[in-house]
Amino acid sequence: MKQVNNTFSLRRLWMVMKRDITADGMLYLGIFLGMVVLLTFLQLEFFKIDLTNQNVSIFEYYIVNGYIDKAISQVSFGIWQISFPVLVLYLFLMTATLCNPLTKKKSAINYLMLPASCAEKYVSRILITIVATLCMAVLVAFLADLARMAIVATLPRFANIPAECNTFVVDDTLATFERIFTKSDLAREGVQLPLVSNYALAAFYFYAHSLVLLGSSVFRFYIARFAPFMGLAYLLFLTLDNTSIYDDMVGVYPVPTLVVLAILTLFNWWLTYYYFSHKMIVRRAGYIIKRKEAV
Numbered sequence: 001m002k003q004v005n006n007t008f009s010l011r012r013l014w015m016v017m018k019r020d021i022t023a024d025g026m027l028y029l030g031i032f033l034g035m036v037v038l039l040t041f042l043q044l045e046f047f048k049i050d051l052t053n054q055n056v057s058i059f060e061y062y063i064v065n066g067y068i069d070k071a072i073s074q075v076s077f078g079i080w081q082i083s084f085p086v087l088v089l090y091l092f093l094m095t096a097t098l099c100n101p102l103t104k105k106k107s108a109i110n111y112l113m114l115p116a117s118c119a120e121k122y123v124s125r126i127l128i129t130i131v132a133t134l135c136m137a138v139l140v141a142f143l144a145d146l147a148r149m150a151i152v153a154t155l156p157r158f159a160n161i162p163a164e165c166n167t168f169v170v171d172d173t174l175a176t177f178e179r180i181f182t183k184s185d186l187a188r189e190g191v192q193l194p195l196v197s198n199y200a201l202a203a204f205y206f207y208a209h210s211l212v213l214l215g216s217s218v219f220r221f222y223i224a225r226f227a228p229f230m231g232l233a234y235l236l237f238l239t240l241d242n243t244s245i246y247d248d249m250v251g252v253y254p255v256p257t258l259v260v261l262a263i264l265t266l267f268n269w270w271l272t273y274y275y276f277s278h279k280m281i282v283r284r285a286g287y288i289i290k291r292k293e294a295v
Contacts, residue, residue, distance in 0.1 A: 012116045016124040019114065023107070024100055028128075032136060035090040039144035040151075042082045047152050049160050068162050075165050076172035083144075083173055087137045088205070094133040095209065096225040098125050098216040098272075102279055118277045125276075130213075141170050200254040203261040210268035217275040 021028070049060050059078055062071035101111035114121065145168050152158040152166045180198050211228035219225045249257045 008117070008119060013120045013124055016114060016116045016121055017128060020101070020124050020128055024097060027097065027100070028094070031090065031093050032140065035086060035093075035140045036143050036147070039083060039086045039140060040147040042086065043079060043144060043148040044151060046078050046082060047148070047158060047161055047166070063160065063162070063165070068164060071162070071165050072167070075167060076169045076176075079145075079169045080173050080176050083141055087140065090137055090140060091130070091133050092209065092212045092226070094129045095212045096216045098129050098213060099276065099279065101125075103220055122273055122276050138170070138174070141173060145170050194254060196254040196258065200249065200258040200261070203258050203265070204249070207261045207265045207268070210265040210272075214268045214272050214275075217272045217279070 046057075046059065049063055057078075059071055059074045062068070062074060100107075102108045111121070116124075149166050149168065152161055153163070158166075181202070183195065212226065215225040215228040
């Protein structure tokens with residue numbers, strides 16, 4: 001094995017990334033296709049009109065009563081509400097695969113013997129599981145949009161849906177992101193909140209993601225890596241359900257909230273790298289000892 005110095009090499013980083021993509025390619029593809037199918041299904045459920053159900057959605061109410069213009073305006077908003085949780089779930093699922101090469105003995109030995117530094121391996125995993133996932137999330141939304149449009153336009157069960165409502169909404173979803181971070185349109189019960197409140201609320205999701213990232217470097221079993229996020233998701237639900245707590249966090253004290261969450265997020269990122277590097281050293285020493293003892 002070639003000796004690796006402490007410098008950071010883009011060439012070695014690229015070689016490690018190719019290895020990571022090849023090793024976990026089927027898992028990444030499975031998660032990607034699963035998210036496309038899930039988002040397509042949820043969009044089709046949104047477009048399904050049940051005239052026998054008295055508890056209709058706003059979109060169904062507008063369609064049934066002939067308010068087509070208002071129904072069209074509800075499409076982008078409804079798809080946005082559906083897409084955001086799915087895309088966040090996609091990001092968290094991929095983030096939880098950060099330490100996949102170190103979860104099994106055989107793959108861990110091969111991974112530890114790669115001629116690359118710990119920093120290069122860590123950056124490779126981050127680029128694949130987080131940065132690439134953010135880009136792929138746009139593709140998930142794009143493909144789900146196309147699949148939904150084709151199915152709604154083909155199946156007779158969607159015959160009550162006007163063609164004007166079966167539109168492409170990915171561009172509107174991306175515009176929603178832009179609007180959130182450029183305008184003060186985050187409101188609670190009709191009260192307009194300052195723009196920094198949008199960033200404070202986004203910081204809360206970044207903090208949730210940093211907990212999943214930390215869990216992926218600590219826990220061995222895949223399902224256990226979601227334990228930190230599960231608790232925070234429940235806390236988030238309680239927080240948003242309580243008006244006073246919500247307003248204090250992102251309404252009354254948005255700047256302190258943003259600063260505190262940013263510090264906690266950076267701390268979790270540091271801990272993630274610490275456990276990532278420490279796990280590699282401990283596992284390498286442990287396996288070498290076991291192999292010598294076996295001889």
